[in-house]
Amino acid sequence: MESIVSEAQRLGVKSVAAGYTRSHDQMVRFSNNSITVVNSWQTETPTVYLASNGRRAACRMEDQRHEEIVKVVKELVDSMKVTPRGEVDFELPKGPFNYQEIDGIYDKSLAGAETELIDAAETAINSAKKEGAQRVSGVVISGSWEHHVLTSAGAEGSGKGTGIEITVRAFADDDATGQGISIATNLNRFDPAGAGKTAGTIARKARGATPGKPGKYRVVFGPSIFANFIDHAADSASAYSVDFGLSFFQDSLGKRVASEKLTLYDNGRLPNGPGSIAIDDEGYPTGETALITNGTLKNFLHTSYTAAKYNAQLTGSAQFEAGVAGMLPAARNLIIKPGGEKVEDLFNKTQTGLYITNNWYTRFQNYRTGDFSTICRDGVFEIKNGKLGNPVKGLRVSDNMVRILKSIEALSKERQWIRWWEVPTPTLAPYMLANDVGITTVSK
């Protein structure tokens, strides 16, 4: 990293952030109660982010040859010379900083775990079958990582962490399915049996589902689908989305964007947090940022670039992302403040409506307005007279994201950590009751 920073500075670059990640991950995939593949990855990834006089360039290198890394720095500097000037000249956060260690994010017994993953898959399969599943599919992944950041502004720090996660999908019938999740930073908090049990129970109860009917419903959303909504809300709360004109929170800072029941924050240094790390990729210490407080949009997440452009405070949210812009502001652990009610109380409050456990394939008509639809996946149940009723199928939530957030009536006390295919950012989500939710079905 020193060579990246010094070479870029030698070539006249004003601001340089170099990153280096070493990771070792293993994944067991299973379907039909049988392991289909074991994946193992060992990766070392240097990253470079350069900014000078309003111009920026970035590179992610999954290529360990040192001569290539130095060559890339020169190429990036050359490319900046002919890049059209950007809107904002900014500086990286001036260090040094003190990065306090975060409790509970590293478990040395997880580094190189192999047998544990296979055992976890077996435990989850058996647990789901015990509840009535015929077939069980899923994925268990564990990993360890070390991350280092060095900047030309005097920031230097590093962190390490571990994680283990399981997503279990139980099939009690072809279209009677349920999902369970457990994610943790250490083995003690990891619960594959619980994930299997949840998946198996939902699948069993979803047997014999009949086609649901379109309309406006009072809906209790389970933690998985609510976490998916919140993940999209956090994307919209990234100043990058706002800057690109692709946020449904555009021009909404300080305004009501959700019901007063919703308080949402991001905490990059949460103890035991699956996404926790003490340092962001521009060298700034991570922390807690209130995004929505009692329904009001309080802050956007920022990098140095967006903070300079919008005259805002840094939030320690810079993350190097391969793709469009190199350095993006993004959430690390999304926390939804719990409500005061039990899940059963939410059903009772609903009286007549639906309980949707999970979803997939959320797509927007228009990122700016928040008009979207998403497919209900796994168990969906009627709520009648305040109690859970028969399973239904073939439904789609077709609505507007801000309208749903504004219609939140209640949140449960119980919360669950969610991260899976449809929820990339770890999210601690309760059950949520919303009103007048648009539900559609096929015409034939």
Next chain:
Amino acid sequence: MEEEARLAIEQALKSGAQYAEARVQRDLAHTFTLKNGTAEPIMTTRKLGIGIRVIVDGSMGFASTNSLESAKIRSSSETAVSTAKAAARLVSTPIRLAPEKSFEDKWEVRMKIDLQEVSIEEKFEALHSIEKALTPELVGVSLPSRILLLDEELTWKFYANSEGSRIRGFVPRISLYFILTAEEKGKGTVQRTLHEAQTRGWEAVKDWNPPVLAAKEAKMLGKILREGVSPPRGEIDLVLGPEVTGIICHESCGHPQEADRILGREGAQAGESYIKRNMLGHRVGSEHVTIIDDPTLPNSYGFYKYDDEGVKARPRILIENGIITDLLHNRETASEFNVSSNASSRASAYDREPLVRMGNTYMKPEDHELNELLEDVKHGVYMKSFMEWNIDDRRYNQRYVGLEAYMVQDGMVGAPVRNPILEITTPALYGSVDAVGKEMEFSGATCGKGDPMQGAPVWTGGPPIRVRKIHLGG
């Protein structure tokens, strides 16, 4: 690359694998972005590494490293073997590969204008020329957000397996991607996402004529905002443009006919399929519906000559005259179905296991002009392009929300229709197709599947088609 692959296979076999393959892959990608007329950072991605896949006693292991040092390669091979061995106790159906011919070959897609020879200035100039064409005076509508991207990716790959295959390939890919948001006072906003993509050099960008393409889309957005009317209620006929035909073929034919989904291998993520093992020969559409997946289409975004198991690519007829005739197979699923692989195994990078994927999926054209499809519609809608879409994980219940769409009355195209929604099952949709046009068009797309997620470059396409007796929903 050859030496590293040889070493990996040798070590895997020595460690106890009955089958081993290695893929050394180098990717170089650049993204150039113009956001509302100003440059975003040039983003470069460089990858170089090796992925090793083995079968040990019917159990599969995959390991990768982005170090090409001999010790790291040997260690990765040993890991692939040892993890496969450890998992064998939980493998109830032993994994086997269908026998295939081995090849020794070198292939490449040649660029007329090498992407690496085109200057950065010229690439930004291409984006600036679009920006200039989008001024409100020229397109007649305000565009508060204009995101324009050029994406280029060069991939060098060497594949070898323990059965004797040795294949070296090179593919350049270029994409133009834009998101335009149009706004009209009192009428709200509407957004258009468009993706042109080919396996070609810079000559592709010249052929697309991006300023004309973008301006045409922007004018269309303005017209929708100013003149758009609500979709009709009740039973109507629907003519779908090539872009909509393409996404339908991809989502509700290509995906459900991936044999790994049918076997349940993607059950926890991308899902399974409404198609069961015994449905070959089953009717799922009208006699006008023939859908093909063909990775060998010249210049196509999903082009490849050999798949990532070293099997030579060929077209696959998935549905012929409404009947399911083939599935997409890799060697593992082919073995399960007791057939040969049809070269559908693709991996997005050195560190991803190959999965069953599409290449370029399209509906076979027939002989109607667009006007002929429209003139027979008494009361209906012509949905030329789409915005929001999704489909359930069995690929049965799908929805497409029209973007550029028009009323059709007595065969005449009328006012724009705002947000017509087609929400329908797969057999009902394919069963209602009564005529297929002849003018083909393709769109670029990045198809997502697998865990970790793998994005595969594909084309989706086809001609315009007519669908009878539909209720628009939402």
